[in-house]
Amino acid sequence: MDLVTLVSLGLSAVTLAVKVFAFGDSIIRPTAAYAAVGKLPKIFWLIVLFLAAGAQVAYVLTSGLAPSWAGFGGVIGIIASLVYLFGMRPELIRYSPRRGHGRSWGGPKNPW
Numbered sequence: 001m002d003l004v005t006l007v008s009l010g011l012s013a014v015t016l017a018v019k020v021f022a023f024g025d026s027i028i029r030p031t032a033a034y035a036a037v038g039k040l041p042k043i044f045w046l047i048v049l050f051l052a053a054g055a056q057v058a059y060v061l062t063s064g065l066a067p068s069w070a071g072f073g074g075v076i077g078i079i080a081s082l083v084y085l086f087g088m089r090p091e092l093i094r095y096s097p098r099r100g101h102g103r104s105w106g107g108p109k110n111p112w
Helices: 004-026 031-039 040-063 072-095
Strands: none
Touching: 004 040, 004 072, 031 040, 031 072, 040 072
């Protein structure tokens, strides 16, 4: 393999990881957070991010180790994932409930 092929495979792996992370993050965010943000609903992001990641996986499965990020669908998918990660995710985090309620794992629940 030459350097161009290795770089292309690396970019394919990175873009697929970004798409899968964005899809997984959209799954765990509560629907109420999407409503509180007031932009596109959760089901929209789930469908778009699933199609972005699924299309890249399907392309890899059908064509082997070809560069799966370079096509029109791959570029649109990574743009949609980045819009979610940098546009929606910070606002969703603001409206999502916190898991630890600000306490550390080992500390006492009531310091007094």
